[in-house]
Amino acid sequence: MPSRWQRNRVAFETIVIKEVTRFTRIWVQTILPSGITTALYLLIFGGLIGQRVGEMDGHTYMDYIVPGVIMLAIITNSYGNVVSSFYGTKFQRHIEELLIAPVPNWLIVAGYVAGGVARGLVVGLLVTAVAAVFTDLSFEHPLLTLLIATLTAVVFSLGGFLNAMFARSFDDISIVPTFVLTPLTYLGGVFYSITLLAPFWQVASLANPILYMVNAFRYGILGVSDIPIVLAFAIILVFIGVLGAAALILLERGVGVKS
Amino acid sequence: MNALSIRNLAKTYPRGVVALRGIDLDVEAGEFFALLGPNGAGKSTAIGIITSLVNKSSGTVSVFGHDLDRETEAAKACIGLVPQEINFNQFETVRQIVLNQAGYYGIPRRQAAQRAETYLKQLGLWEKRDAVSRELSGGMKRRLMIARALVHEPRLLILDEPTAGVDIEVRRSMWHFLEEINRRGVTIILTTHYLEEAEMLCRNVAVINHGEIVEYGTVTELLHKLHIETFVLTVSGDTVRLEPIEGYTIRPRADGGLEVEVPKDHGVNRLFAELDRQGIEVLSMRNKANRLEEFFLRLVERQRESAEVA
Numbered sequence: 270m271p272s273r274w275q276r277n278r279v280a281f282e283t284i285v286i287k288e289v290t291r292f293t294r295i296w297v298q299t300i301l302p303s304g305i306t307t308a309l310y311l312l313i314f315g316g317l318i319g320q321r322v323g324e325m326d327g328h329t330y331m332d333y334i335v336p337g338v339i340m341l342a343i344i345t346n347s348y349g350n351v352v353s354s355f356y357g358t359k360f361q362r363h364i365e366e367l368l369i370a371p372v373p374n375w376l377i378v379a380g381y382v383a384g385g386v387a388r389g390l391v392v393g394l395l396v397t398a399v400a401a402v403f404t405d406l407s408f409e410h411p412l413l414t415l416l417i418a419t420l421t422a423v424v425f426s427l428g429g430f431l432n433a434m435f436a437r438s439f440d441d442i443s444i445v446p447t448f449v450l451t452p453l454t455y456l457g458g459v460f461y462s463i464t465l466l467a468p469f470w471q472v473a474s475l476a477n478p479i480l481y482m483v484n485a486f487r488y489g490i491l492g493v494s495d496i497p498i499v500l501a502f503a504i505i506l507v508f509i510g511v512l513g514a515a516a517l518i519l520l521e522r523g524v525g526v527k528s
Numbered sequence: 529m530n531a532l533s534i535r536n537l538a539k540t541y542p543r544g545v546v547a548l549r550g551i552d553l554d555v556e557a558g559e560f561f562a563l564l565g566p567n568g569a570g571k572s573t574a575i576g577i578i579t580s581l582v583n584k585s586s587g588t589v590s591v592f593g594h595d596l597d598r599e600t601e602a603a604k605a606c607i608g609l610v611p612q613e614i615n616f617n618q619f620e621t622v623r624q625i626v627l628n629q630a631g632y633y634g635i636p637r638r639q640a641a642q643r644a645e646t647y648l649k650q651l652g653l654w655e656k657r658d659a660v661s662r663e664l665s666g667g668m669k670r671r672l673m674i675a676r677a678l679v680h681e682p683r684l685l686i687l688d689e690p691t692a693g694v695d696i697e698v699r700r701s702m703w704h705f706l707e708e709i710n711r712r713g714v715t716i717i718l719t720t721h722y723l724e725e726a727e728m729l730c731r732n733v734a735v736i737n738h739g740e741i742v743e744y745g746t747v748t749e750l751l752h753k754l755h756i757e758t759f760v761l762t763v764s765g766d767t768v769r770l771e772p773i774e775g776y777t778i779r780p781r782a783d784g785g786l787e788v789e790v791p792k793d794h795g796v797n798r799l800f801a802e803l804d805r806q807g808i809e810v811l812s813m814r815n816k817a818n819r820l821e822e823f824f825l826r827l828v829e830r831q832r833e834s835a836e837v838a
Contacts, residue, residue: 273601276634283631362615366676369579369609370632371601528541528582 280372281380288384292350292391299350300392303342307396310338311403314460326462326493335400336487337459340421342396344454344479345446347389347422351381351429352442359433364526374520378430378513385426386419393418406490413498414489420505421482425450427512434516434525453479458487463495478504529592531557531606531684531715532578537587539573539739547573549739550587555717555732557592557683560710562726562747563719565736571719572612574736575688579609592683605633608682610673612689612719618662622653622672625661626679633680640679647675651705667698674702684715691725703729758816759796761786765808773802787816 271279292299311331319330326333358364367377400406408414428445436442457479463471474480475496485501488494494501520526532555539548548570555561565571576582578589580596589596594603616625623644630640648654651671656664664672670690677685687706691699707729710716720726726733727747735743735750743750762785770778770786776799777789790796800810 271634271636275636279634279636280632283628287628358617361618362613363617365581365609365611365615366629367632368581369604369607370629370680371604371634372632373601523583527580528576 276371277373277376280370281376281383284367284377284380285383285387288350288354288381289387291354292384292388299346299388300395303346303392304395304399307338307342307399308402310334311400315403326464326491328491328493329404331404332491333462333487334460335404335406336490337457337483339393339396339400340418340479340483340486341454341459343389343393343418343422344425344482345450346392347385348425348429348432348446348450350388351385351426352432352436352446353429354384355381355430355433356436356439356442359436359526360439368526374517377520378427378516381430382423382426385429386422389422389426390418393422408490409492410489414486417482417485417489417501417505420502420509421486424478424482424505424508424512427509427516430516431512431519434519436525453477454483456480457483458495459483478508481505529557530554530590531559531592532717533588533590534574534578535588535590537574537577537589538585539570539577539582540585547739548577548585548587551736551739551741553734553741553744555715557715558710558713559732560707560716560730561718562730562733563717563736564726564733565719569736570739571736572688573739575609575686575717575719579607579686580604605680606683608677608680608685610670610677610685610687610690612692614669614673616661616669616672616676619660621658621660622648622664623657625672626676629676630679635680643679643681644675647678651675652701667694670694670698671702674705678709682714684717685709686717688719689721690718692721699725756789756791759788759790760814760816761788761810762812763803763808763810765806767808770806770808773799 311334315331315334319334322330324330355364358367397406428450432442432445456474457477458474463474463480466474481496481501481504484494484496485498485505488498488501532553534551534553536550536552537548538546538550540546551570551574553574563571563574573582577584578591578596580600589603591603591606594606596603620628626644626648627637627640630643631637635643644657645654648657651674653668653671653675656668661669661672674687674690677687685706690706691702694702703725706716706718710729716729718726718730730747732746733743733750734741760781767780767784767786770780772778775791775794779787781787788799790799796813803810
């Protein structure tokens with residue numbers, strides 16, 4: 270009889286391997302598109318339009334948007350991985366395999382989040398490699414960059430998990446990414462510094478959590494940020510705490526997965 | 529020791545549908561037990577609660593002495609479930625599905641691979657181990673769900689209509705396999721619509737209807753409560769102009785034979801004599817196989833009558 274720790278370790282590994290196998294098996298749908306989109310963003314916005322934009326915060330426009338574009342890929346892929354995988358698990362009902370097994374709820378959440386983080390980071394690496402073709406990429410604070418990327422992927426993996434729990438149809442898993450996530454990401458300073466905005470919109474932008482993540486990530490790569498890094502970390506950790514607790518409570522109650 | 533103890537288990541769904549009205553049930557370790565009832569009776573809800581797929585409204589469930597609320601993981605580790613509907617990942621291979629399930633129960637990869645091989649071979653699926661599950665036939669999918677349920681070697685195996693929709697050959701091979709599993713000491717609880725399945729495999733049964741256990745006992749005891757037996761007669765002669773015979777209910781069959789309901793206190797001598805008088809010769813006679821189904825229908829009828837009287 271394995272100890273509880275051993276049993277949980279094997280169960281966690283099983284979920285993570287299953288998740289990683291899933292997104293690597295369909296890599297044309299899950300990994301490749303972000304590489305192509307990034308190449309287009311950098312070619313058009315960074316290369317063609319960027320030459321006319323001039324410098325931003327002391328960097329060429331191409332260099333300035335690279336961190337935001339990488340973060341955009343991490344956010345959309347970590348969210349997309351968990352929302353589609355967990356909803357698919359519900360839709361095909363093989364979530365029941367997990368619910369009947371002695372797997373604690375926190376482990377189910379952790380396993381799916383780890384899968385989302387893995388895809389977010391794999392795609393982030395690909396996008397970084399694509400960006401390196403267009404610009405001389407160097408990292409001011411490499412460990413900080415990796416930490417922010419990972420924590421952001423955790424936040425959006427948890428978001429995807431919650432979305433999947435509430436979703437009742439495939440339409441429901443595309444509503445949040447289309448109408449909430451994409452606008453917030455584009456308005457989160459991916460392509461511009463908020464100092465370019467009118468004072469009112471600068472303040473309004475501070476309510477956008479993605480702004481903190483993009484800026485913290487940009488700080489890690491370029492050493493510049495519109496907001497204090499400590500505040501960015503605090504906000505990310507608060508989001509992880511709140512979303513993680515919500516996911517656990519909902520799973521405990523069986524919302525969307527039990528009758 | 530009881531493999532399963534249920535006390536005052538109740539479930540009311542959010543829209544007010546009462547599925548279980550406080551049932552009590554004990555299943556001894558080592559039993560092959562049947563839970564019978566019509567659609568909507570509450571069988572699947574009860575199984576759903578026991579296997580943590582449905583939230584209960586009240587009551588307690590204990591599996592081999594482990595309370596499902598307080599010792600959830602220990603209780604869950606004892607149970608294997610073969611659900612009514614296909615619920616595995618349609619894009620994964622047969623072996624992957626079984627290995628994943630073993631992983632969820634904390635069985636290390638190497639040991640899981642050995643067990644997967646054992647059960648897939650026993651269930652005739654080893655040749656299909658690398659096939660994507662959606663490509664399997666209906667019978668193979670059922671067997672895959674049994675292999676998956678057994679890979680962590682549960683002490684209590686619950687099968688919710690495991691042979692629904694499979695042909696008789698597959699059904700019989702599954703019966704033999706389940707009997708073998710039961711002989712090895714695994715307690716089995718079965719729900720089924722093929723009532724001969726319960727008669728053949730199980731010693732004890734509980735009948736559930738409208739969310740309540742309405743009968744509980746051995747199959748033999750329950751059948752003794754059946755006051756009418758149904759016989760199928762192969763006959764020669766003109767059955768079209770057959771006159772009614774008092775005390776017996778006779779229905780013509782599509783194959784030209786007759787189906788006759790015989791009250792136990794009537795016997796068959798007078799029936800044969802009457803048929804002979806009307807020029808009909810009985811060539812052979814057999815008991816209709818689904819006596820338990822008959823029992824169940826009568827039970828529901830009796831309940832309806834007593835409700836009307838009340």
